[in-house]
Amino acid sequence: MSSLHIEIDPASGFCFGVVKAVEAAEDELKDGTQFHSLGDIVHNNMEVDRLKEMGLQPISNDDLSTLKEKKILIRAHGEPPITYQKAKENGHQLIDATCPVVLKLQSRIKKSWEELKQQNGQVVIYGKVGHAEVIGLIGQTNNEAVIVESMEDVSTIDVNKNTHLYAQTTKSIDEFKRIATYLKENINANCVFKSFDTICRQVAGRLPKIVLFAQKHDVVVFVGGKKSSNAKILFNKCLESNKQAYFVSNVNELKKEWFDKPIKSVGISGATSTPPWLMEKVAEQIEIITKDK
Template sequence: MLDLKVHIDTNSGFCFGVVYAIEMAEDILNEDGHLYCLGDIVHNDEEVKRLVNKGLKIIDHRQLKNLEGEKVLIRAHGEPPSTYELAIKNNLTLVDASCPVVLKLQNRIKNSFDKKDKIYIYGKHGHAEVEGLLGQTANEAIVFQDIAELDLENMPERITLFSQTTKNTDKFYEINRILMDRGITVQTNDTICRQVSNRDKELRIFAASYDKIVFVSGSKSSNGKALYEVCRQKNPNTHFVSHPDQIEKNWFSKGDAVGVCGATSTPMWLMEDVRNTLLRY
């Protein structure tokens, strides 16, 4: 026996937007036995499998076009206006579990677009949330993941800057400063969710407190990849797993203090499964 001392980070796990979406899905599944969901309800394969086994049916936008008269869940990432227009056309009942923080951001971007602002969005290309934000601007906004993508010499003199809700706060303000230093007038909108961004600081403290870290996340989670790197930078003995079966016993030494943590898309039950596996060593 390795006699590991294992602790789960109480700040890890689902953010409130994901909790809201999953609770809404489970209520309908318990009542109706099935529910369509536009895209993975959360970027965690194990949680998706659990809900699929309860009757959740994952579809994409192509399949949505051929669906009629059904209930369809809009996940926390939100959707562009075109999805709502299609729902009306196909007599679909949308169960809107869009995160309130995302909805507020969509409204702010729509208001700026209506005022003819030059809109720039700091976010990940192709991300579901970002696609929903772009839809508020008829896909006219400029999306960038890194300031190196922008042609600073030929940008408008005045822009309105937004951010995907899950981006890094420090990086956002660094981008804002660089733009202003280049003489660009920036109307800055800090639209980053603090429940998500604060995980960065909390995880640095957590990761430094243990001999080894097991970071639990789905491989599709952008948030998971970013927070894993935060842990690894603070504690090089950090290991990424999506399932308890991926844990290797030789990562640990006898008596190690092991911290288990995860992304905003990682369910607590999965971190508990990881903890229980470690305690059996």
């Protein structure tokens, strides 16, 4: 038996929005009936594959118009208004599992846009272009909001307009503050500028916790989906704190040489889209490959 101490980060795993979406899917699948999710229910291929085996089939937005009268789950990331319109036109039954935090943000952005368009103003969203949540957010503004991915994009913002700044829920608080400070200092003095920190604290609160977790272990294995922006942010923070941190999406990506040096402990952490069962499988596999240590 390995004397190596292996710990799964107690702060890791699904956020409540993802838990809500996965539970909604599992409830519908209990009777063995197949149904669809609009896009991958979560940015984790292993969890998507598990639910596929139970009968949940991901479909694209294009499929909304070609399919008729299907049961379709809206995932935690949310959707733009056009999705609901297409679903209604084609007789689909929607199971809306949009995260409550995202739902509230969509409502606030829509209200800002309606207010600002009367003033020739603009909504600015700090987020990742093409990300599912951002597509849903920009849809609240008739796709007119300005998207900035980082401070490098602030030159695209018209500083001579009334401006409301929002953030995708899983983005960096520090970068949001930098963007907000820049706009506060550069927006025309005759214009109104308001910033709304809409970053989810359940997600943001993970950053200081993962630093402490990474520092207490010799090696850290971070488990996440390659599509997950949250996973990238958390892993990078992890790597800053521990140079012996490694990113895997499944157990097959583990490498024995990571554990060859004299080490006493391994920490396993994951994104808000990483299922707990997958981190447990990673822990079991590490036990196997280090059994002689």
